[in-house]
Amino acid sequence: MILRIAIVLLLLVSGYALWIVALNLPGEDGSPSVPRREASAPALVPVTKRAEVADPLPPSGVSVIPVLGVHFEQLVDTFDDARSEGRVHDAIDIMAPYGTSVIAAAAGTVEKIFESKRGGTTVYIRRSGGQWVDYYAHLDSYVPGLAEGQNISQGQMIGRVGSTGDASPESPHLHYAIHSMAPGEGWWQGRAVNPYPLLREGD
Numbered sequence: 001m002i003l004r005i006a007i008v009l010l011l012l013v014s015g016y017a018l019w020i021v022a023l024n025l026p027g028e029d030g031s032p033s034v035p036r037r038e039a040s041a042p043a044l045v046p047v048t049k050r051a052e053v054a055d056p057l058p059p060s061g062v063s064v065i066p067v068l069g070v071h072f073e074q075l076v077d078t079f080d081d082a083r084s085e086g087r088v089h090d091a092i093d094i095m096a097p098y099g100t101s102v103i104a105a106a107a108g109t110v111e112k113i114f115e116s117k118r119g120g121t122t123v124y125i126r127r128s129g130g131q132w133v134d135y136y137a138h139l140d141s142y143v144p145g146l147a148e149g150q151n152i153s154q155g156q157m158i159g160r161v162g163s164t165g166d167a168s169p170e171s172p173h174l175h176y177a178i179h180s181m182a183p184g185e186g187w188w189q190g191r192a193v194n195p196y197p198l199l200r201e202g203d
């Protein structure tokens with residue numbers, strides 16, 4: 001009986017010792033880990049392709065909900081929704097009344113202001129570092145003076161909610177997407193990352 005207790009105590013003590021050693025291993029001291037970005041960088045691919053699970057999150061990991069006054073509980077994850085011609089949505093639709101302010105989910109530089117058949121009045125903003133592009137579509141209008149090459153801070157107004165492009169006039173909304181960009185890819189390329197789990201309410 002005493003022998004059995006001794007063995008149990010010995011196991012507990014050695015387990016604790018191993019735990020202490022493991023906690024003190026180099027690299028486990030809370031220093032930030034280096035993201036492995038280059039590991040999964042693909043060749044040029046069309047925008048419809050999904051990002052691999054192993055793709056790193058945007059540097060900040062956080063985007064502000066890009067429609068002013070919308071709370072997280074109001075958001076619906078529509079990333080996987082089917083769209084016409086076999087497409088997948090690859091974005092989140094944020095419903096809001098006409099004219100509601102659209103703000104930048106993340107800081108960056110306006111890379112492209114573009115009128116497209118599907119997206120209507122759109123803006124592409126590339127975050128610093130170049131690896132992420134935020135895409136805003138169906139805008140009713142741009143904020144006056146918005147220009148390509150302009151630096152935008154997080155939360156800065158860029159336009160107003162509308163239904164331009166293939167959005168229904170009865171349900172104005174912001175179509176918002178985050179694209180992971182390989183080195184050298186342009187605003188029309190990249191791979192979609194689901195914005196829903198990355199969105200937080202602004203201040």
Ligand SMILES: [Zn+2]
Nearest residue numbers: 091092093175
């Ligand atoms: Zn949409």
